[in-house]
Amino acid sequence: MHRYFIKTPWLLRRIFPKYVWEAPAADGAVYLTFDDGPHETITPWVLDQLAQFDAKATFFCIGKNVAAHPGLFNRITTEGHAVGNHTENHRNGWKTPVEEYLANVRLAAARIPGSLFRPPYGRIRAAQARGLASAMGVPNPQVIMWDVLSADFDRSIRSAQCTANVLNHTRPGSIIVFHDSEKAWPNLKEALPVVLRTFRERGYVMKAL
Numbered sequence: 001m002h003r004y005f006i007k008t009p010w011l012l013r014r015i016f017p018k019y020v021w022e023a024p025a026a027d028g029a030v031y032l033t034f035d036d037g038p039h040e041t042i043t044p045w046v047l048d049q050l051a052q053f054d055a056k057a058t059f060f061c062i063g064k065n066v067a068a069h070p071g072l073f074n075r076i077t078t079e080g081h082a083v084g085n086h087t088e089n090h091r092n093g094w095k096t097p098v099e100e101y102l103a104n105v106r107l108a109a110a111r112i113p114g115s116l117f118r119p120p121y122g123r124i125r126a127a128q129a130r131g132l133a134s135a136m137g138v139p140n141p142q143v144i145m146w147d148v149l150s151a152d153f154d155r156s157i158r159s160a161q162c163t164a165n166v167l168n169h170t171r172p173g174s175i176i177v178f179h180d181s182e183k184a185w186p187n188l189k190e191a192l193p194v195v196l197r198t199f200r201e202r203g204y205v206m207k208a209l
Contacts, residue, residue, distance in 0.1 A: 006149050007169045018129075019143040023209060025173030030204045032057040033146065035086055035118065037180035038065050038072040046180050046192065047079060053196040055206035057081050059180070060118040060144070063088035063108030073111075082208035084116030084144060085109055085136060093124035101128050105135040116209060118144045144209060147174040152184035152191060159190030166195050172204070 005012075013021045023031050032050075037043045037059055050057055059076050061083055066073045076083060088107035096104070101124075105117070115138040119128075122145055132141040148169045152162050166176055178188055199206060 006165045019145045022173040028172045029207045031175045034180045035060045038069045043180045056208040058209040060084040060086040066111040085112045090120045098127045102131045102135040109136040115141045146177045148176045152187040159187045162187040163191040
């Protein structure tokens with residue numbers, strides 16, 4: 001039994017209404033997101049795939065990875081994609097004291113500009129969320145969650161299942177999670193091209209947040 005939801009339940013959205021679970025659905029827009037990069041080989045491949053299908057996406061980057069690959073981070077923004085803060089070291093908010101967590105967000109914010117934040121594992125405490133404005137240096141940070149989880153990180157499933165997770169649950173306005181990481185690569189390399197091609201066939205417009 002997997003310990004995650006592919007489609008985010010309505011109850012979670014109801015309990016945490018201040019977090020962003022979906023985005024505007026006008027013009028058949030869907031929103032691909034990629035967590036945990038940039039990665040020296042996987043992220044360039046993802047960017048090439050997106051360019052092939054005229055797709056824009058949002059990359060929730062880990063601060064230490066941005067520090068290691070600044071040129072790649074610059075390529076992401078130069079090619080018209082959005083970026084967001086994913087903490088400096090992929091911290092789990094449920095397991096990290098509030099001040100320590102916010103200090104980690106602050107480190108990443110020095111490398112990753114903007115108001116978008118995604119908590120690793122989707123786990124953040126209320127006090128941590130309240131402290132984001134100060135930690136990120138922005139007045140109205142947005143905590144970006146998701147509507148559809150590809151589960152590309154799960155080595156116990158095949159890429160076909162990962163593809164089906166996305167294609168069977170996406171609708172206009174969906175925010176979809178992939179990962180540009182080594183753990184996700186076996187599934188990502190097979191699933192992403194199929195998803196991009198199918199989205200285009202369905203008439204979806206792939207936008208950045």
